[in-house]
Amino acid sequence: MFRVLIRLYLITIVTYSAAIYLIPKVVIQVFEHRYMNYNVEQSRGTQSLIVNEYRRVPVEQWANVTVRLAADFAPLKIQLLRIQDASYTPEEHRLLEQDQPVIRLGEWGWMDDISSPLDDQLVVKLSVPPDPLDMNLLFWSMNVLIGAALLAGLLYWLRRHWRDLDRLKSTATQLGQGNLEARTHIRSSSNIGSLAVVFDTMANDIEHLLNQQRDLLNAVSHELRTPLTRLDFGLALALSDDLPAPSRERLQGLVAHIRELDELVLELLSYSRLQNPAQLPERVGVVLDEFVDSILGSVDDELENPEIVIDVVLDCSVERFTLDPRLTARALQNLLRNAMRYCERRIQVGVKVCPKGCEIWVDDDGIGIPADQRERIFEPFYRLDRSRDRATGGFGLGLAISRRALEAQGGTLTAQASPLGGARFRLWLPSQKTPQC
Numbered sequence: 001m002f003r004v005l006i007r008l009y010l011i012t013i014v015t016y017s018a019a020i021y022l023i024p025k026v027v028i029q030v031f032e033h034r035y036m037n038y039n040v041e042q043s044r045g046t047q048s049l050i051v052n053e054y055r056r057v058p059v060e061q062w063a064n065v066t067v068r069l070a071a072d073f074a075p076l077k078i079q080l081l082r083i084q085d086a087s088y089t090p091e092e093h094r095l096l097e098q099d100q101p102v103i104r105l106g107e108w109g110w111m112d113d114i115s116s117p118l119d120d121q122l123v124v125k126l127s128v129p130p131d132p133l134d135m136n137l138l139f140w141s142m143n144v145l146i147g148a149a150l151l152a153g154l155l156y157w158l159r160r161h162w163r164d165l166d167r168l169k170s171t172a173t174q175l176g177q178g179n180l181e182a183r184t185h186i187r188s189s190s191n192i193g194s195l196a197v198v199f200d201t202m203a204n205d206i207e208h209l210l211n212q213q214r215d216l217l218n219a220v221s222h223e224l225r226t227p228l229t230r231l232d233f234g235l236a237l238a239l240s241d242d243l244p245a246p247s248r249e250r251l252q253g254l255v256a257h258i259r260e261l262d263e264l265v266l267e268l269l270s271y272s273r274l275q276n277p278a279q280l281p282e283r284v285g286v287v288l289d290e291f292v293d294s295i296l297g298s299v300d301d302e303l304e305n306p307e308i309v310i311d312v313v314l315d316c317s318v319e320r321f322t323l324d325p326r327l328t329a330r331a332l333q334n335l336l337r338n339a340m341r342y343c344e345r346r347i348q349v350g351v352k353v354c355p356k357g358c359e360i361w362v363d364d365d366g367i368g369i370p371a372d373q374r375e376r377i378f379e380p381f382y383r384l385d386r387s388r389d390r391a392t393g394g395f396g397l398g399l400a401i402s403r404r405a406l407e408a409q410g411g412t413l414t415a416q417a418s419p420l421g422g423a424r425f426r427l428w429l430p431s432q433k434t435p436q437c
Helices: 002-030 032-042 046-053 059-073 091-099 133-176 194-238 245-275 288-300 325-342 398-407
Strands: 077-082 102-105 109-116 122-127 286-289 309-316 320-323 346-354 355-362 412-417 423-430
Touching: 002 032, 002 133, 032 046, 032 077, 032 102, 032 109, 046 059, 046 109, 046 194, 059 122, 091 102, 091 109, 102 194, 122 309, 122 320, 133 194, 194 245, 286 288, 288 309, 288 346, 325 346, 325 355, 325 398, 398 412, 398 423
Parallel strands: 309 346
Antiparallel strands: 077 122, 102 109, 109 122, 286 320, 346 355, 355 423, 412 423
């Protein structure tokens, strides 16, 4: 907020200073004749008094009159000058020859000096001296006070404005994190009241659409499981009969397809549950080495190539770490299955715990993931070209589910290049009261 305040204040002060300096000059130039006449009318009495004082006495005594008037009119300065010796312009000479006063303007259109002709040779000049130091200080003090008043006004206005903007930002962040019920609750009288109304309306629409989508996905997934179970049961009964080999092979293929559909339905249900912000993650302290061993044991039976080696690297400053074991295990299982699907001979699982959080990575020595695809692979149903085949590519939901499982706990999941030559998936889970390393 202070950066915006400083910028706005500098713009205001520069604009104010430029206006104070330039606008009077322009106005005085445009209306110079009127300013001249006004000052002549204002000083007419003074000039008549001074000229009459000179004309009452002979010319030889005018020097004495100048000294006396200078003392009487101090601090105003009175001078007796010859027309030819004074620095008058041709236009000013013409006015003096016509027995008219010559006036010169200073700042803000006020008179600097005025000259009145006494005869063909001499003029009396009345000059206004510069303001004394204390008056200048008072003038600049007033400007400083004006600047302070402007700063106070801007601070008052910006504080309320910034408070509402911060509330809008906080609401947008909550919506992005999955809290679809977040609203700004900004009054319509606010400076951004109309924007807040539009934002809240948009949030309502988004919540309605996502709830509809989630309900539809749940309903379809649940409804699909019933006929799939019936089909699986019916095919199992058919396979229990004595069938020719070609018929049995076709039925077994159908059973595989049905079970694949059933697995897809389970994945959809899992992804749908993770999108529900009402389900808060559990917080359980687990022993990390035992937790990782249990996850490796759950996927060990799926390792088709016995030559694949899985290494575990532990670097833990603490023995226990607080996390959601169900969500974290699901994310790691998906990543391990992904690594087993694409690795050549080696997989490495690393765990590192520091005061700020826990980092877990899964490396493989496969062909890796192109840099421009490392973010898209976490989108639901997105699969790389090399994994379009269902035999290797899956459904494209595993990585999306893993990321959602980490984000539900306030963590992150990113894809990077692995030191083994393939892909690295890095999981980060922050400690309860500290930010990411």
